[in-house]
Amino acid sequence: MPRKIENLSPEEVDTDAINAYHLGGNLFSVSVQLTDRHNEISHSYLFKIFFDGKVVRSETVFELPSQILSHVSRSPEEHVVLDLGATTHLFRGKSHSTWETPFDDFVDKIWQHERGELYLIGDNGTCCIAQGQSWHPLKMGTKSFLRAIHGQPAGDVHVAGYDGTLLRLAGSRWRQIPLNFNVPINAIHVAADGRVKIGGDDGDCFEYFEDRVDEVQAPETDFASIYEFKGKTYWGDDGHGLLVQDGLQLVPFRALEFGNFMHATRELLVVVGWKEVFLFDGIEWRGFEFEYDGQLHCRIIDMTRRYL
DSSP states (O other): OOOOGGGSOGGGEEEEEEEEEEEETTEEEEEEEEEETTSSSEEEEEEEEEEOSSOEEEEEEEEESSOEEEEEEEETTEEEEEETTSEEEEEETTEEEEEEOSSSSOEEEEEEOTTSOEEEEESTTOEEEEOSSSEEEOOOSOOSOEEEEEOOTTSOOEEEEGGGEEEEEETTEEEEOOOSOOOOEEEEEEOTTSOEEEEESTTOEEEEETTEEEEEBOOSSOEEEEEEETTEEEEEESSSSEEEEETTEEEEEEOOSOOOEEEEOSSOEEEEOSSEEEEEOSSOEEEEEEEESSSEEEEEOOTTTSOO
16 A cells, blocks of 8 residues: 555655745745655645735645646636646636646646746756647757746747756747856746846856856855846845845845745745745745644744744
């Protein structure tokens, strides 16, 4: 009989938040996974969270006896989830439908452009766009593991990955952008002015604009997320947590320990740490975290005492 998370002691279970989105007002969506120390046993959840700084409540949208790799939330009632088995789950209100990827390559990230297009990326140069409830593979011209994707609402979509791979969707074709390095790229963000922010391992950070590549001075940590919010660009790493860009230098901003994923609305920057979700309105911080003691709980973080 296969072992399950509930058969393990709490000390054997790791809790990780995956993605989080601000859905407007005091509503958020968060994907969370529980795994054993060897990643052989897992259980995942998609939650809708109400959090006003004083009260936090969770509602389970989806529960899966496997790993959620990535999710996007289109609205408070519509969510798209990718699981470890390469199944895509679509939730619209109470309805739930699924579809499979048509290939064997590993995929681990979905992203939705603000224009509405839904993309899927992964290993071996895999990039797909959703057409209804099916994935249509795109010809990328690369075999690199694609790790990051972003684009402005009125701008071109960019995709990046290992070997210094950076591609831009120009019209209906992908154009490879030559860079003067071949380090793996984990995170990209296309700023409002068209500058492409690029984050990698061991402090390898760059900025690309108009065929020029500039190195961004950063600590020797691994960068996982980048996001522009209220005129500033924030970078998430696995050392300090959150840094802010000043010219071509990254300056420590908030000691969150991890900044694994970011998303923003006009009102809030959402930062996913390890098992925490941090919220920043440009002045004040709030946050909540998940804890497993045999049951999964969500509790408020006192940001005046922790993660300073």
